[in-house]
Amino acid sequence: MSLADQIAAIFAEARKAKEREPRFGISDAHGCARSKVYSFRLFEETGRPVEFQRPVRWGLAADCGTAVGAALEAAALRLGHATQGQAAMGEIRGPSDIVLSGDHGLDIKVAGGWKWRKIQHEPDPEHRRQVATYAHILEKPKWALLYIDGRSIFTAGEEVEWVLHEGAVVPELVAATVGFWAVVQKHLNDKTLPARMEPGSFECTVCPHAARCWEM
């Protein structure tokens, strides 16, 4: 096998991923509820999370985001803030990135390209829902989202570019998290499936359950 073929094989292998063990995660309370029901059922049947393939870039971006978050969380911890605060509301749970000693629960997101342009004036609604839920459970009245331009990490100069959004924790944001998992739980209990998304939805093109979902 040539060197180039070996590298291509490594990239092909890096496409393989598997879901986390299904959980009622605060950060997972979005997207297709039907897909969540499949994930819970299959895990119950097999004891293993679902395996799937994704573009290599997506996995690398997620890994970069995790590493950047860890570095900034460590700095925040040294400054006396709390990090990875475990937020739990019944079975709905998840770790908040940083719980500032002031009024805010803070999450860090690394963005690039289209996403970076999109969050210049408004945060991603899903990110806002997540961080507001963490803040509510951890008894902070405000949420904050720190977006970092991933490309600026690798460009010349000493500063990274960032955008900060903040807001009050309002009941609707927390209710959206609770409501999403209530739908999934009801279908699990009733042994039914939520409706499919529209054919051709982006979620379906990357869904590990697409074959079983659309073959039914």
Ligand code: SF4
């Ligand atoms: S294929 Fe589409 S509708 Fe079916 S579970 Fe996946 S995301 Fe949902």
